[in-house]
Amino acid sequence: MSSILNVIEKLKLNVLNVEDVPDSFSSEVHKLTLANGEKVYVKIPFNKDKLYREFQMLETLKDVIPVPKVLDFWDGDEMTTGALLLSAIQGIPCTEHIDEKLSFQMGAYHAMLHEVKTPGYGYHVTDGFKRLDPNNWRLHIKDNVEKWKEPCKKILDPVLYERCIFHFDGLFSALPEPDGPCIVHMDFRPGNILVNDNKVTGIIDFESARGGSTEIDFTKINRYIWEVNPRTKLPYVNGYQTIRPMVDLETVLPFYDLYDAFCAVFWCKNRGVEKNQSFLQENIEILQKSVGFEQIRY
Numbered sequence: 001m002s003s004i005l006n007v008i009e010k011l012k013l014n015v016l017n018v019e020d021v022p023d024s025f026s027s028e029v030h031k032l033t034l035a036n037g038e039k040v041y042v043k044i045p046f047n048k049d050k051l052y053r054e055f056q057m058l059e060t061l062k063d064v065i066p067v068p069k070v071l072d073f074w075d076g077d078e079m080t081t082g083a084l085l086l087s088a089i090q091g092i093p094c095t096e097h098i099d100e101k102l103s104f105q106m107g108a109y110h111a112m113l114h115e116v117k118t119p120g121y122g123y124h125v126t127d128g129f130k131r132l133d134p135n136n137w138r139l140h141i142k143d144n145v146e147k148w149k150e151p152c153k154k155i156l157d158p159v160l161y162e163r164c165i166f167h168f169d170g171l172f173s174a175l176p177e178p179d180g181p182c183i184v185h186m187d188f189r190p191g192n193i194l195v196n197d198n199k200v201t202g203i204i205d206f207e208s209a210r211g212g213s214t215e216i217d218f219t220k221i222n223r224y225i226w227e228v229n230p231r232t233k234l235p236y237v238n239g240y241q242t243i244r245p246m247v248d249l250e251t252v253l254p255f256y257d258l259y260d261a262f263c264a265v266f267w268c269k270n271r272g273v274e275k276n277q278s279f280l281q282e283n284i285e286i287l288q289k290s291v292g293f294e295q296i297r298y
Contacts, residue, residue, distance in 0.1 A: 003044050004030050007083040010074050011042075026050070027207060031088075039088040040071060043207075044080060049125050050207040051075070051082040056124040057183065057206035058084075065112050066202045089202035091194035098190065098225055103232035105200045106193060106225075107239030110217070113203070115244055116183045118211030129211070137178040137213045145259070148266040155269055156284070163291040164262060171255035176248050178213035185209050189220035215252040219260045222253050223286075254290070261286035 008015055014035040021029035021041070028044040045051040061067050068086035076082030094102065120131035121140060132140050145168055153161050185192070186208040194202035226233040240246050264283035268276040287293070 003028060003080050004042060006077075006080050007042055007044060007074065008032075010077075011072050011083070011085055013085075041068065041086040041088060043084045043086060045082065045084075045207055048076070048081055049123075051084070052126050053124040053209065054205075054207040055084060056129075057209045058086075060116065060183070061113070061203075061206075064116055065109050066200070067206070068202065068204060089194050089204070091196035091201035093191045094193050094195040094200075095190045098229065098232055099198070100232060100235040102195065102198055102200070103225065104235040104239035106221070107236035108242055109200055109203060110185075110188060110221070110236075111240040111243030113185060113188075114182050114214045114217070118181045118183055121181045121211050121213075123210035131211075135181075137180065138175070141216075141259070142172065145262065148262055151269040152262060152265045155265055155273065155280070156287070157293075160284075160287060160291070160293045163293055164258065164287055167258055167291045168255075168262075171258065174251055175215070175255060176251060178215060179247065180213040181211040182214065183209055184212040184214060184217040186212075186217065187220065188217055189224050215247045216256055216259075218247075218249060218253060219256045222249075223257070257286065258290045261290065 004018060007013075008018075013032065015032050016035055017033040019031040019033075021031055026046045027050060030042045030044075032040050032042060034040060043054065045054060055070060055073055058067050058070050062069065066089065068089060070084055071087055072085035074083045074085075098106075119129050120135045121137050122129060122131040122135070124130070149165070152164075156164070185203070185206065187205055188203075192203065192205045193200060194204060221236065226236070237246050237249075261283040265280060265287070268280040268283070273280060
């Protein structure tokens, strides 16, 4: 609570009520009711890079897709990394039933996001846009897997770990030529898509967004929408294709499903296995499914 009180003081806000926003896994998010009755959000990112990344992405996308408006920005002090004061969007996360009509809209907005080009493969940091060195998407993905190997090896069952590495190599070699660089959200899932009256009203949470290849951005849509209701996949793809061509999903999804879950295990190792146990277990089960681990062992 000390961080939000510090932000309220620095931004000189007259606040009636402060509510914590649940399921904000990385950054701290609060919903404020101001003295005039207005509802706003304060986001306190995990670090400075996430602060500037979200700010730059929201400014870039404000006339492209429905995103929160940045009402104020504070670059922090020795106690707090900084904060964004954001407008409230009418709508709720679309974590309930998603029909074909809503799926079509999601696909179109996702494509609009991907249509925004970036200076290279990379991401915003405190002093501007940092390109990957070298500016090579495939090498970046491969280097990430290499970086995650040792931490993941300490957590995963040895047989599961070896199966993951074996599958990485085979799936990676089959990937098509990457597209981009363009903006990719990196966490495009129902919890970050706001809806009202069965219409998409906002896309939120851009702290991990960057310049990348679109192939990485369909993993969570597949996991939390298409696999839950397979009838939503075709409308989503059709909506997307009204704006731009779709990548070869059948080839890229198996690789990035494995990649995303492996990354999540690494994240849990860094942020604390005990306090992130349920998230860790969810992703271990995804790895098991991806490599057919249970069938192999039993």
